[in-house]
Amino acid sequence: MMEWARDSLEKIARTRPQRAEQPPPNLDERAVDLLVRDYHPDRAGMERLAAVGPNAGTQRFPHELADLLEADGLLPEGFHPSVDLATDVLIVGGGGAGATAALTLEDSGLQVTLAAKLRLGDSNTVMAEGGIQAALGPDDSTRRRFADSYAGGHGKNDAELLRILCERGPDRIRWLTRLGCLFDRNADGTFRLRSCGGSSTPRVLACRDYTGLEIMRVLRDALLQGQTQVLNHHSAAELLDDGHGQVTGAVLWDSRSGKLVSVSARAVLLATGGSGQLHLQGYPTSNHLGATGDGLVLAYRQGCRLVHMDSFQYHPSGACFPEALAGQLVTESIRSIGAHLLNADGERFVDELLYRDAVASAIIREVVERRGIRTPAGRYGVWLDTPPIDLKKGEGTLRRQFPGLIHxxxxxxxxxxxxxxxxxxxxxxxxxxxxxxxxxxxxxRGLWAAGEVTGGVHGTNRLMGNSLLDIAVFGALAGESIKQDLPPRGRITLSTAIRYREALKTLPNRPAKAAPQLFPPASGLKVEIAVSRT
Amino acid sequence: MEFPSVQIVVAGNIIQARAGETIVHALWAAGLARHVQTGCVGGVCGACTVSVRFKDGRKGGTDLACMRPVEDGMEVFPFAVDPVPPAPPANEPTVEKLRAVYPTLDRCAKCGSCTAACPMSIPVMDSVLRMQRGEFEAAAEDFTTCIHCGLCRAVCEDKVKPHNMGIWVRRSLGMSQDYPALDQRLVSAGDGRAESEWAYLLTGDEAERLRRAKSFREKGTLS
Structure with missing residues (x-):
């Protein structure tokens, strides 16, 4: 097994007994700051200003994203929307935030339509492994939880949003358990809480290493038994407005038939998730097929500012061998219960439970300074030494607690x-x-957003377990807010989108792309619109 | 190291692929992504169900295209499974309650097709038998890793719906569970320190708040 790395594997086996007793390498705060400054991909200078839109000339975006913000729309020129479907609330996105919002709106008497680009549940939520945070431990409080996340986010967090996230945590966990979510528990019936990178006391709840799967399948099961109209294989191609700056619906694209569906809605919730499939700087991704930043583009065209868009999370432990698993997540929990990160010489080089941006930077440094290991496919990585877990906690621990990893x-x-x-x-x-x-x-007005598509709550570095809670807290808040603040129905036009399109035409260099992208270019999937001519 | 080229056939299309890559990635490289429905590309959403066969007589079977590496001579047949409406879970689940919503529970002829079809290696048939006996805790444990791809249901000749019953059991047990410690925390009005601690954390400009957060998190109290 892994013959090509035999020398390095032998070194690791040799250092294993002595490492078991050693504390992690100690870096002071200044050293950690320098590590992130010098090695984190966010600091590689791969951004530029956007030339149009609400952040024009003021905020930097990764090139890949700036190109999408300056890209032409998907709709054929001259397309005029006429109402194909009228609903009260249109939720765009079939992951955890969208499903939570739909469930929150169940008892409202409103007609709710949820459009999913793939199928309901095919999302980053379902892929989340390690857990969901809530301040439930004996030495914990919502304030301590806030302080950990605020320090982790470099103080860039929107303090009000973060406080809401922390304070509503326990209530949202109870909501999930009422729906039937099963989280791992101790013998006395209390939740088993683990530490994560940057937690000062244990507070991560989990369902083995399938926490997102557990939450998403329960949300989906509950949603399918309710009143929500679910449109699978429907992407949002453009948002519609009333001609006076209020969002009043969306043009959906049915990927099965190629047809456009114009939806009139009193409220639109963007819950389209993230953008890992943009493969910034050529990085692999742990994200699902549809994570192409669609919601950012749609909202930006309507005049919504984007915040912290120069900040992305590079999860320290993405698999880099075998090649078929490249980029896939190896949960942080595995580090929190004792797996060491090691360079080619078998040396530990970082405290594995620092904040994620610091640990990722440390790994990149090892590889840049030629202490990484080269795979047969030409990738470089460092070791995550998993065998000590069973040695320390008993044979079979990994298999019981991390069935996904083993599988x-x-x-x-x-x-x-x-x-x-x-x-x-x-x-x-x-x-x-x-x-x-x-x-x-x-x-x-008329446009809400929840989950990964939003910015602010996590600052410029998110902690493990804060995204699953994010969708549960803010998905619900969005639903509640829509109930209380539902605008009257307006006419549907493409006024704002057309104005944006006209502004793009003044740019000297326009990207030869159309957006939202909907699918990663590597997939070869194309957006082909069947235009009915009348 | 070079990756040798292998030849596979997907839905009748001959594709040259790189050994070691998955069926999904081979389809992407060949411009044939549409042939197999895809979702997470990480083995947990259950969208990309396929059936594979080998010309040399080796045993094939069902799998996830995003997890299955290509092999020379492999034939791949798309096997998309549409969902069926699930039944609502029940408090204090019993076999009678399960049977009432899934009347095919007892039809299982113990052929083992479901277990063979499961890409997650769940002992599906054994678990159906456990459900028949009301051993719900064990059945819930079996279905911990279920991705609801639907293959166990699609291959069942007796119309048993194992994965639907699996989540019914899990949700029913979950809903029936008491969480006294959590409930206690939710009704208690805080610990008296909340107001002063929030005031401390939310005072000052960004730099000052960051300094305060870093200091506070060490002990989690102001004292």
Missing amino acids: RFERYGIDPARYPLLVYPTLHYQNGGIAIDSQCRTEV
């Missing part, structure tokens, strides 16, 4: 209980996004 690697003949894994940072989460207020309202 994925076993297929390739790798038993993480016997061999270390090779990891390298993978593009994991969009820290920034659409600016929202404490009611999940965007800056444009």
Whole structure:
């Protein structure tokens, strides 16, 4: 097994006994700051200003995203929307935030339509592994939880949003359990809480290493038994407005028939998730097929500012061998219960439970300074030494607590209980996004946003377990806010989108792309619109 | 190291692929992504169900295209499974309650097709038998890793719906569970320190707040 790395594997096996007793390498605050400054991909200078829109000339975006913000729309020129479907609330996005909002609106008497680009549940939510945070431990409080996340986010967090996230945590966990979510528990019936990178006391709840799957399948099951109209395979191609700056619906594209569907809605909620499939700087991603930043583009065209869009999360432990698993997540929990990160010489080089941006930067430094391990496919990574977990906690621990990890690697003949894994940072989460207020309202009337598509709550670095809670808290808040603040129905026009399109035409260099992108270019999936001519 | 080229056939299309890559990635490279419905590309959403067969007589079977590496001579047949409406879970679940909503529970002829079809290696048939006996805790444990791809249901000749019953059992048990410690925390009006601690954390400009957060998190109290 992994013969090509035999020398390095032997070194690791040799250092294992002495490492078991050693404390992690100690870096002071200044050293950590320098590490992030010098090695984090956000600091690589791969951004530029956008030339149009609400952040024009003021905020920097990764090139890949700036290109999409300056790209032409998908709709054929001269397309005139006429109402194909009228609903009260249109939710765009079939992941955790959209499903939570739909469930929150169940008892409202409003007609709710949820459009999913893929199928309901095919999302980043379902792929989340390690857990969901709530301040439930004996030494914990909502304030301590806030302080950990605020320090982790470099103080860039919207303090009001973060306070809401922290304070509503326990209530949202109770809501999920009432729906039937099963989280791992101790013998006395209390939740088993784990630490994560940057938590000062244990507070991550989990369902093995399938926490997102557990939450998403329960939300989906509940949603399918309710009144929500679910439109699978329907992407939002453009938002509609009333001609006076209020969002009044969306033009959906049915990927099965190629047809456009113009939806009139009194409220539109963007819950379109993240953008890992943009593969910023060529990084692999842990994200699902549809994570192409669609919501950012749609909202930006309507005049919504985007915040912290120069900040992305590169999860420290993305798999980098075997090649078929490149970029896929190896949960942080595995580090929190004792797996060490090691360079080619078998040396530990960072405290594995620093904040994610620091750990990712440390891994990148090892590789840049030629202490990484090269895979047969030409990728570089460092070791995540998993065998000590079973040695320390008893044989079978990994298999019981991390069935997903075992299942994925076993297929390739790798038993993480016997061999270390090779990891390298993978593009994991969009820290920034659409600016929202404490009611999940965007800056444009009629348009709400929740979940990964929004920015502010996580600052410029998110903690593990804060995104699953984000969708549960803010998905619900968006639903509640829509109930209380539902505008009257307006006419549907493309006024704002056309104005944006005209502004684009003045640019000297326009990207030869159309947006929203909907699918990653690598997939070869194309957006082909069947235009009915009348 | 070079990755040798292998030849596979997907829905009748001959594709040259790189050994070691998954069926999904081979389809993307060949411009044939539409042939297999895809979702997470990470083995947890259950969209990309396929059936594979080998010309040399080796055992094939169902799998997820995003997880299955290509092999020379592999034939791939798309096997999309549409969902069926689920039944509402029940408090204090019993076999009678399960049978009332899934009347095909007892039809299982113990052929084992469901277990063979499961890409997550769940002992599906054994778990159906456990449900028949009311061993719900064990059945819930079995279905911990269920991705609801629907293959177990699609291959069942007796119309048993194992994965639907699996989530019914899990949700029913979950809903029936008491969480006294959590409930206690939700009704208690805080610990008296909340107001002063929030005031401390939310005072000052960005730099000052960051300094305060870093200091506060060490002990989690102001004292």
